[in-house]
Amino acid sequence: xxxxxxxxxxxxxxxxxxxxxxxxxxxxLADKWSLLVVELLGSGTRRFSELxxxxxEISQRMLTLTLRNLERDxxxxxxxxxxxxxxxxxxxxxxxxxxLAAVHPLVSWTRAHRDEISTARESYDSRRGHEGxx
Amino acid sequence: xxxxxxxxxxxxxxxxxxxxxxxxxxxxLADKWSLLVVELLGSGTRRFSELxxxxxEISQRMLTLTLRNLERDxxxxxxxxxxxxxxxxxxxxxxxxxxLAAVHPLVSWTRAHRDEISTARESYDSRRGHEGxx
DNA sequence: CGGAATCCGGGGTGATACTG
DNA sequence: CAGTATCACCCCGGATTCCG
Numbered sequence: 622x623x624x625x626x627x628x629x630x631x632x633x634x635x636x637x638x639x640x641x642x643x644x645x646x647x648x649x650l651a652d653k654w655s656l657l658v659v660e661l662l663g664s665g666t667r668r669f670s671e672l673x674x675x676x677x678e679i680s681q682r683m684l685t686l687t688l689r690n691l692e693r694d695x696x697x698x699x700x701x702x703x704x705x706x707x708x709x710x711x712x713x714x715x716x717x718x719x720x721l722a723a724v725h726p727l728v729s730w731t732r733a734h735r736d737e738i739s740t741a742r743e744s745y746d747s748r749r750g751h752e753g754x755x
Numbered sequence: 756x757x758x759x760x761x762x763x764x765x766x767x768x769x770x771x772x773x774x775x776x777x778x779x780x781x782x783x784l785a786d787k788w789s790l791l792v793v794e795l796l797g798s799g800t801r802r803f804s805e806l807x808x809x810x811x812e813i814s815q816r817m818l819t820l821t822l823r824n825l826e827r828d829x830x831x832x833x834x835x836x837x838x839x840x841x842x843x844x845x846x847x848x849x850x851x852x853x854x855l856a857a858v859h860p861l862v863s864w865t866r867a868h869r870d871e872i873s874t875a876r877e878s879y880d881s882r883r884g885h886e887g888x889x
Numbered sequence: 890c891g892g893a894a895t896c897c898g899g900g901g902t903g904a905t906a907c908t909g
Numbered sequence: 910c911a912g913t914a915t916c917a918c919c920c921c922g923g924a925t926t927c928c929g
Contacts, residue, residue, distance in 0.1 A: 639862065640810065643791045646865040649872070651785040653922075657777050669891055676774070680923050685892060695875025706890045707929085716871055723864035728773065730857035731780040737850055738783070741829025787902075803911055814903050819912060840910045841909085 649694060654679055654687040656724060659713065662697060663721045666712040696720055783828060788813055788821040790858060793847065796831060797855045800846040830854055 650656055654676070661667065661675055673684055688711060691697035696717035702708040713721060784790055788810070795801065795809055807818055822845060825831035830851035836842040847855065 639794055640791060642862050642865050642869075643794050645869065646861060647785070647787060647790060651781070651787070651790075653781060653785070656781060656785075657774055660773055660777050673891095681892075682894095682924085683922060686922090693876055693879040694872045695879075696872075701891090707892090709891060716868060716875070719868065720864060723860040726857040726860050727780060728776050730854060731776050734850060734853065735776075735779065738828045738830075741850070742827055745827040745829075807911095815912075816904085816914095817902065820902090835911095841912085843911060 649690075652687070652690075654683055655691060658684075658687050658691060659696065659717060659721055659724070660728070662711060662713045662717065666710050669709050669711065672711065691717070783824075786821070786824075788817055789825060792818075792821050792825060793830065793851060793855055793858070794862070796845060796847045796851065800844050803843050803845065806845065825851070 657676060657679075658672065661672060667675070669684070669688075672688075673679065673681060676684070679687075688697060688699070692699050694716075695714055698712050698714050700710040700712070702710070791810060791813075792806065795806060801809070803818070803822075806822075807813065807815060810818065813821075822831060822833070826833050828850075829848055832846050832848050834844045834846070836844070
């Protein structure tokens with residue numbers, strides 16, 4: 622992982638540094654569900670089953686794994702209530718909320734340019750769409 | 756794909772809507788390299804081989820695929836110079852630049868909280884780290 | 890109810906070789 | 910130089926089952 626070959630800094634390696642940041646970011650959040658869960662928790666504490674229901678398409682397994690990772694990174698807090706039946710609440714930590722804030726521009730961007738992207742995509746596809754793939 | 760069961764809108768589906776945005780976003784950019792390439796192109800036009808060298812860990816195959824996708828979505832422009840040897844330049848489109856701007860807060864966030872996350876992670880691991888995985 | 894363990898398939902990803 | 914094609918691998922993620 623840490624190839625560390627940062628000696629290739631012929632010139633300023635601001636690029637390389639930024640690359641690492643992004644790599645870091647991607648490795649942590651570029652999975653299928655993390656940001657989604659963070660976004661949901663942004664509107665308040667939720668129980669496991671609530672998250673499960675709200676996302677629907679997610680499997681319990683992935684919800685659990687996602688929450689674990691987020692908890693591990695200090696983005697989400699997990700609170701177990703010693704009652705029967707068990708009740709576990711998840712919420713964003715301060716760190717998680719700051720992430721959510723940082724993500725928001727990206728969400729807005731997606732919303733704002735969704736159509737543009739669709740158009741570009743269709744245009745591209747029709748240009749070479751043709752021969753049904755294989 | 757489109758399970759489309761959006762009829763479950765018992766109450767306001769603002770959440771669901773946002774979820775879709777994020778899903779959209781993730782499906783498009785949450786791969787291993789897209790954001791990285793966008794970030795690199797943010798500092799100016801680059802040739803294929805330059806990108807290849809700058810990222811290093813990426814394979815030609817993935818660089819090609821990534822660039823194709825970005826081009827398809829209208830985020831990156833591709834310019835072929837009819838010379839020998841071939842020269843192809845890649846650059847961000849206006850749309851791509853706007854994406855970059857939207858991503859920047861996230862990059863800053865990562866840089867700012869990298870340590871916090873590492874700490875949280877180590878703490879979490881040491882709490883249950885124990886038995887070296889498997 | 891919340892979660893862990895297991896099994897399993899698909900596809901995203903990498904390495905390599907070939908082409909224009 | 911800038912790709913494309915093919916193969917093989919690995920791991921993400923879904924379905925299911927069992928546990929406290």
